[in-house]
Amino acid sequence: MPEESLLDSALVRLDEAARHLNVDADVIEKLKYPRETTKARLMIRMDDGSRKSFLAWRCRYDDTRGPTKGGIRFHPDATAEEVEMLAFWMTFKCAVMNLPYGGGKGAVQVDPRQLSKAELERLSRSYIQAFSRIIGPDRDIPAPDVYTNSMIMGWMADEYSQIVGQGSPAVITGKPLALGGSVGRGDATARGGYYLVRHLAEELGLAGKLRIAIQGFGNAGQYIASLLAGDGHTIVAVSDSGGAVHAAEGLDLDALMAAKNDGHSVVHTAGRHGHQAIAADELVGVECDVLVPAALENMIHKHNAHTVKARLVLELANGPVTPEADGILADRNVVVLPDILANAGGVTVSYFEWVQNKQGYYWGLEEIHTKLRTIMEREGRAIWQLSVDRGVTPRTAAYVHALSRLAEAIEAHGTQSYFDS
Ligand SMILES: NC(=O)C1=CN([C@@H]2O[C@H](COP(=O)(O)OP(=O)(O)OC[C@H]3O[C@@H](n4cnc5c(N)ncnc54)[C@H](OP(=O)(O)O)[C@@H]3O)[C@@H](O)[C@H]2O)C=CC1
Numbered sequence: 336m337p338e339e340s341l342l343d344s345a346l347v348r349l350d351e352a353a354r355h356l357n358v359d360a361d362v363i364e365k366l367k368y369p370r371e372t373t374k375a376r377l378m379i380r381m382d383d384g385s386r387k388s389f390l391a392w393r394c395r396y397d398d399t400r401g402p403t404k405g406g407i408r409f410h411p412d413a414t415a416e417e418v419e420m421l422a423f424w425m426t427f428k429c430a431v432m433n434l435p436y437g438g439g440k441g442a443v444q445v446d447p448r449q450l451s452k453a454e455l456e457r458l459s460r461s462y463i464q465a466f467s468r469i470i471g472p473d474r475d476i477p478a479p480d481v482y483t484n485s486m487i488m489g490w491m492a493d494e495y496s497q498i499v500g501q502g503s504p505a506v507i508t509g510k511p512l513a514l515g516g517s518v519g520r521g522d523a524t525a526r527g528g529y530y531l532v533r534h535l536a537e538e539l540g541l542a543g544k545l546r547i548a549i550q551g552f553g554n555a556g557q558y559i560a561s562l563l564a565g566d567g568h569t570i571v572a573v574s575d576s577g578g579a580v581h582a583a584e585g586l587d588l589d590a591l592m593a594a595k596n597d598g599h600s601v602v603h604t605a606g607r608h609g610h611q612a613i614a615a616d617e618l619v620g621v622e623c624d625v626l627v628p629a630a631l632e633n634m635i636h637k638h639n640a641h642t643v644k645a646r647l648v649l650e651l652a653n654g655p656v657t658p659e660a661d662g663i664l665a666d667r668n669v670v671v672l673p674d675i676l677a678n679a680g681g682v683t684v685s686y687f688e689w690v691q692n693k694q695g696y697y698w699g700l701e702e703i704h705t706k707l708r709t710i711m712e713r714e715g716r717a718i719w720q721l722s723v724d725r726g727v728t729p730r731t732a733a734y735v736h737a738l739s740r741l742a743e744a745i746e747a748h749g750t751q752s753y754f755d756s
């Protein structure tokens with residue numbers, strides 16, 4: 336019997352949502368497969384004069400509701416299957432937030448930490464050369480993801496402009512401000528999750544000062560730490576790819592940020608500031624109120640889900656909890672605010688960036704924050720209510736919420752649609 340693929344494991348959530356909604360079988364058939372996944376081999380010149388090649392992909396999963404949208408990941412373990420699964424999640428995330436987008440994702444199989452800045456720029460430009468016919472401001476709009484950032488988005492936007500012969504900022508989001516980026520995109524992923532938790536605090540039974548554990552200390556992890564610490568909550572544990580540190584009385588965030596800025600792991604702070612090194616997997620089970628996965632997929636699984644002490648799991652990462660772990664957490668009354676809602680602040684502010692690029696008129700930070708908070712609260716409230724009314728987990732409610740919008744769009748296109756080809 337063939338092994339279950341990564342996408343198959345993500346589709347479990349679609350099947351579950353379909354059980355709670357009366358949708359046509361055609362809709363499910365359409366959402367079960369990616370529309371197109373393109374593979375390329377990027378060849379770049381290294382600083383020592385040698386050539387090196389890297390596998391790369393871009394998947395446009397579904398464009399029924401608008402141009403496909405989703406980040407580009409640079410990671411040594413990236414695969415075509417992972418890209419398709421991430422693009423499937425983007426399809427549902429954009430529908431959850433009612434953004435006029437479908438879902439896409441891209442990746443390069445590379446450890447960018449092994450490249451010089453010049454090599455990284457050549458690789459980023461070469462990605463756009465390979466996929467320039469697939470992306471476009473009204474076709475497929477990339478953005479940052481794991482181990483990519485605004486500098487890389489800037490190089491990519493520049494390369495695309497060179498290819499099409501004109502400035503085209505709306506082709507990519509998460510750009511530097513100087514190239515048409517939006518204020519507020521930097522911390523948007525964390526800020527969206529932060530607004531969501533604040534809005535639902537009463538329903539979630541969260542009151543007073545909370546103890547927070549954060550897995551992953553990059554863009555999403557560092558910003559959520561700052562936002563929650565800013566409200567007086569205590570960050571008791573954090574991890575990165577190098578390990579984890581713990582301090583029951585609270586970690587010194589400045590020391591952690593300084594270590595990351597100097598290129599070290601958070602473990603570098605152990606033995607000082609009251610920080611104690613712990614095994615990376617122990618982070619999932621530390622005593623805390625809120626656990627924030629902000630690293631990679633499948634980090635909370637059937638072998639460690641029973642160790643979770645938190646009352647709430649706020650999924651800033653994509654796919655951090657496996658379907659088996661979901662069941663274990665639900666049985667133990669641990670609430671999971673799911674990725675397609677909890678981390679959707681990033682793509683929402685990307686949408687604001689794209690709108691500003693198209694209209695050529697730029698908003699201030701307060702306006703961005705208000706718009707983001709309004710959408711997070713509106714969709715978060717609707718999903719929470721749906722989960723209460725149907726007696727399902729917030730994850731299933733989020734999928735039901737998104738699926739009803741996707742089904743409506745698929746049906747509205749008719750039966751002879753370009754979107755069926
Ligand atoms: N950036 C965005 O706009 C959005 C990101 N996301 C999701 O959020 C998650 C994090 O992305 P982002 O913060 O942007 O990525 P970053 O590249 O900024 O940070 C990733 C972090 O994860 C850490 N990490 C990697 N492997 C492990 C591991 N095995 N255990 C613990 N930590 C690990 C990295 O460690 P180290 O620092 O040592 O390299 C780094 O701190 C991903 O799932 C991404 O898809 C979701 C929505 C939007």
Ligand SMILES: O=C(O)CCC(=O)C(=O)O
Nearest residue numbers: 405406478480681682685
């Ligand atoms: O900002 C975006 O367009 C997409 C971000 C992303 O890749 C994600 O939400 O997983």
